[in-house]
């Protein structure tokens with residue numbers, strides 16, 4: 001952890017006794033000017049108290065617009081600037097930079113939003129103009145009370161944490177590590193790769209020979225995973241979870257629980273002698289119980305690191321079973337790779353930036369009784385991926401009840417795009433359905449194949465071409481309306497798909513294109529990393545267009561399907577983006593923090609309510625002149641305002657949003673300042 005917490009006051013503002021306010025009204029092309037009479041607003045503003053000059057311009061954020069402000073500050077000795085334009089989220093940094101260049105402290109700048117709050121939501125010019133005048137008036141009323149503030153600067157710990165070792169986490173970790181920064185990659189499972197290592201083939205399919213059924217998932221995912229495991233800058237924590245997080249951007253402190261691995265992968269030669277003697281057999285979850293595995297086993301040839309792993313929950317040594325006194329696997333391993341005495345450990349790490357890449361869960365189709373997922377002839381798409389994989393339980397042979405299906409139906413949008421359910425589109429199902437239908441066509445050339453779809457959404461590069469190709473491979477696409485009832489019914493030794501508007505389709509195999517859903521522990525992870533979720537339950541980005549990788553917690557970024565369903569291509573884009581954002585922090589010599597933090601004024605009675613409510617541990621009671629008073633740590637304060645609401649004496653305030661400043665706006669609004 002770096003110790004530098006310095007304060008640097010920005011260049012002193014030329015203070016005069018009188019506030020001298022400059023007001024700048026933006027047309028935003030036609031965005032504002034088409035609805036608001038900006039000239040009338042400018043004229044109105046020019047007559048408000050303390051206003052020295054008011055101007056309007058078509059694009060205030062442009063270079064000429066900014067120069068207008070900078071020149072006026074110097075020429076008219078302005079000491080407060082109000083810009084009325086778009087949301088501060090868009091251009092506050094632009095204007096702050098402009099006033100700094102002209103020698104003003106950025107906290108003497110105030111922004112009024114007459115676009116999102118006015119022109120975009122009103123049609124009537126007269127009323128919109130009146131409202132815009134009022135919005136500007138409020139900002140002008142606050143401006144004289146603004147004070148120059150200085151922001152704390154902190155040093156940066158040049159290491160990163162990546163949570164989740166799926167393809168998103170692996171890509172982010174590698175990108176960060178390649179730039180020379182050490183990375184802690186924390187994966188809950190005993191191996192890396194997430195969902196991708198359980199897939200059979202992967203779209204988009206590269207141009208390939210006519211009989212090729214696409215890119216083999218393990219063939220090209222495994223080398224990616226290996227390069228992370230072997231990377232000198234990546235510390236992979238398997239079977240591990242982050243359980244505590246403290247600190248702030250540039251200086252997080254994390255605690256990682258490393259559950260015991262029992263098998264030392266550096267000593268394991270993959271000989272498999274341990275598995276042969278293991279007396280325990282349990283259904284393999286990764287194959288959806290379609291085959292059994294031992295308690296010590298190799299999860300998959302695609303799983304990296306390549307090693308046998310021991311499942312402590314089912315191992316007889318721990319459960320009091322046959323091996324309790326004499327673990328057979330330990331005796332069978334000639335290389336001494338198994339140590340059942342390994343204990344859980346806590347690793348403490350300090351990192352400057354965090355990438356959350358915890359992926360998603362599969363929608364459980366058994367919720368839809370009408371689709372009969374409990375029938376052996378009906379399986380979910382992830383299950384189909386396993387039976388069509390050469391590493392799966394049937395070695396890639398498509399078998400149902402031991403026989404090759406002659407008629408296969410795919411049903412799309414299961415658990416997606418439903419009123420009252422998951423309303424979002426899972427974005428990968430149309431493509432993976434086309435891929436899986438193509439696989440059936442290649443492996444069972446005479447099979448009758450039907451795809452029940454609602455819309456076909458194949459927007460990615462090469463995706464639509466692939467869909468067209470599959471639909472020309474004697475795969476019948478049957479459109480259904482989302483409102484139309486679709487059900488699967490038993491039909492003697494087969495099943496039948498019944499869909500309004502179509503003939504019944506008798507099938508030996510039905511594949512349900514199930515969507516992605518947020519992880520079952522998404523709320524716990526959200527709380528741990530102090531991030532948010534959108535209404536669909538996936539993690540929320542700071543802005544869907546402008547900051548799609550950031551969260552509201554500085555220094556914590558998102559990658560992959562934990563934010564929203566994505567295919568591997570989009571996941572890779574975002575993971576590299578998250579890595580780049582993280583490296584932006586790691587490479588900064590210092591970080592400037594928010595100056596609008598809380599503070600206790602002289603009326604504080606030291607009751608300690610604020611200390612209890614602050615979830616960031618930013619407030620402590622300290623003795624001053626023999627009395628206890630609340631003192632805020634500027635570096636830890638997140639400016640959330642909770643302490644201010646909790647303070648019974650009203651002495652807790654927020655810099656830049658003091659009661660006086662807010663009440664001045666209320667008064668200007670015509671309200672009471674009680």
Ligand SMILES: Cc1cc2nc3c(=O)[nH]c(=O)nc-3n(C[C@H](O)[C@H](O)[C@H](O)COP(=O)(O)OP(=O)(O)OC[C@H]3O[C@@H](n4cnc5c(N)ncnc54)[C@H](O)[C@@H]3O)c2cc1C
Nearest residue numbers: 164166167168188194195202203358359560561566567568
């Ligand atoms: C049936 C199906 C077929 C698909 N086929 C294709 C295809 O052909 N082509 C394609 O481009 N895309 C396909 N996809 C999409 C693809 O699977 C995803 O794009 C990809 O898996 C996203 O990777 P991820 O790393 O975000 O998530 P995941 O693969 O889910 O990985 C997340 C990882 O995080 C770990 N984790 C979770 N929580 C924690 C925690 N708290 N702490 C530590 N670790 C944690 C998990 O164990 C997991 O390893 C398919 C999806 C499905 C459902």
